[in-house]
Amino acid sequence: MNSDAKKQAVAAAALDYLKPHLENDTVIGIGTGSTANCFIDALAPVRGRFAVTVASSEASAERLKSHGIPVQSLTSVDRVDFYVDGADQANSALQLIKGGGGALTREKIVAAVAREFICIADDSKLVHTLGEFPLPVEVIPMARSHVARCLVSLGGEPVYRDGFVTDNGNIILDVHRLSIAQPLALEEAINNITGVVCHGLFAHRPADVLLLAGDAGVRELRAS
Numbered sequence: 642m643n644s645d646a647k648k649q650a651v652a653a654a655a656l657d658y659l660k661p662h663l664e665n666d667t668v669i670g671i672g673t674g675s676t677a678n679c680f681i682d683a684l685a686p687v688r689g690r691f692a693v694t695v696a697s698s699e700a701s702a703e704r705l706k707s708h709g710i711p712v713q714s715l716t717s718v719d720r721v722d723f724y725v726d727g728a729d730q731a732n733s734a735l736q737l738i739k740g741g742g743g744a745l746t747r748e749k750i751v752a753a754v755a756r757e758f759i760c761i762a763d764d765s766k767l768v769h770t771l772g773e774f775p776l777p778v779e780v781i782p783m784a785r786s787h788v789a790r791c792l793v794s795l796g797g798e799p800v801y802r803d804g805f806v807t808d809n810g811n812i813i814l815d816v817h818r819l820s821i822a823q824p825l826a827l828e829e830a831i832n833n834i835t836g837v838v839c840h841g842l843f844a845h846r847p848a849d850v851l852l853l854a855g856d857a858g859v860r861e862l863r864a865s
């Protein structure tokens with residue numbers, strides 16, 4: 642199975658996972674990226690079976706609307722029942738690196754609100770130790786050099802994502818060469834750097850379920 646087929650398979654599996662739980666008032670959070678896009682496309686035929694979606698990026702909101710799927714802001718809903726999103730890496734505790742697409746801040750906010758976070762990915766994303774994928778950090782532009790120095794002191798090699806501006810008007814530093822043996826501690830340490838808006842290490846809020854597509858089909862993992 643090639644990469645696109647795996648994305649479509651895992652998106653279809655996420656929809657199968659959700660279907661028994663869909664009610665007229667269900668609110669679904671929607672992630673960002675190519676796998677999340679496959680889920681948006683899979684969701685279109687059942688758009689009458691839930692209330693509304695909340696998108697984690699302008700790009701996802703546009704794609705949802707293009708399918709006629711209703712989108713509301715997070716501030717106009719009183720809860721998010723499910724959040725479905727991809728990831729750049731996942732470990733066996735279902736802690737994640739996210740933000741390859743630069744939407745990490747809104748993704749982390751929707752994930753924080755969601756009752757259940759369903760992560761969808763192909764099996765190449767499951768790793769023993771997070772960190773080979775550069776960790777995206779969203780930064781207030783004027784704090785770029787200060788934050789970069791702090792990230793170096795934590796052992797990383799920050800690289801400015803040239804020409805990229807987040808939906809929130811900020812910049813991204815992608816931090817290379819981190820071997821994240823202690824995700825909870827590192828998440829807190831980076832949160833504590835003044836000028837950091839948010840970053841893509843999801844350790845305190847891991848996924849609840851990881852659907853992983855491989856050549857033999859889609860398997861469901863819970864945190865171990």
Ligand SMILES: O=C(CO)[C@H](O)[C@H](O)COP(=O)(O)O
Nearest residue numbers: 674675676727740741742744
């Ligand atoms: O965090 C993300 C976007 O900010 C994506 O979920 C992550 O980059 C995975 O993307 P893809 O499904 O295209 O591999």
